[in-house]
């Protein structure tokens with residue numbers, strides 16, 4: 001069975017043949033990919049069997065492409081809810097259990113009502129139950145101290161954490177570029 005072209009995203013590698021990002025995995029739609037190929041911004045590393053046709057030509061859809069120009073990772077990652085979850089590996093920093101993103105929230109270690117700030121150093125990933133239990137108490141008072149002290153991560157540390165969370169869909173041609181040590185079941 002031939003998959004529709006919109007099921008054929010290309011894995012985007014940096015010029016050093018590492019994925020531009022791991023989590024979320026850097027993928028481009030086939031349209032973006034074809035455009036970048038014609039603009040000569042990327043090299044084609046691997047193909048799908050899928051072909052798209054125009055009246056005059058046909059084009060095999062790339063499954064892996066690499067940028068011709070290296071894009072340096074930004075050194076200071078953005079302070080976002082998602083990046084806090086990623087730093088903490090989607091694990092509640094009070095009870096130590098992992099949760100899906102939609103069940104996670106964040107917590108101020110020093111509550112805002114007591115002068116705690118919204119920074120990398122004071123915000124942690126928390127499940128709803130722990131968040132509720134802690135409320136506005138100071139960590140030492142309620143005995144809820146984060147498992148590891150919150151810190152400002154580097155882009156590299158977030159990338160490394162992202163590697164631990166494989167995406168749902170993996171084409172077999174991507175494997176060589178993604179993980180060295182993990183067995184994965186491609187769909």
Ligand SMILES: [Zn+2]
Pocket residue numbers: 092093094095096097126127128129130131
């Ligand atoms: Zn918890």
